[in-house]
Amino acid sequence: MYQQQAHPLVESICSNVHLLLDLLDRPIAFHRIYRQLTGSIPAALMLSYVVALSDELAPSSNGWFAVDESATCTIEDETGLTAGEQRKARSCLRQQGILAQRHAGKMTECRVNFDVLASALQAVAQQHQEALVVPLGRLA
DSSP states (O other): OHHHHOHHHHHHHHHHHHHHHHHHOOOOOOOOOHHHSEEEEEEEEHHHHHHHHHHHGGGGGTOOOOHHHHHHHHHHHOOOHHHHHHHHHHHHHTTTTTTEEEEEEEEEEEEEEEEHHHHHHHHHHHHHHHHHHOHHHHHH
């Protein structure tokens, strides 16, 4: 009786299934609209992360979160963004007014400016709505 052998790649993957599952542990997702707002995938990913983080902060923080070595490592673990990519993403978000930053001694803190974010999202929604409206003359 003929027994078909598995391809070496399949055998390798099957023998390392635990390693493969570790590598594929959690997908990274972000809101695509943030890409349109920021013009940058890393900034969109960072914005998605800090908006979600803002929901988890203690009310006493008033939305401010530390941007230190520990936070940078956590963000890298969660998003895959390196420290340099995080700095560029925060800079992009600050330039657009979406992210506020302050220095308290040696500590740097940031927070999402939700009013600016909401206005930017509203502007994009308006653009999409206008693009969907068909001029009446074209229907005839």
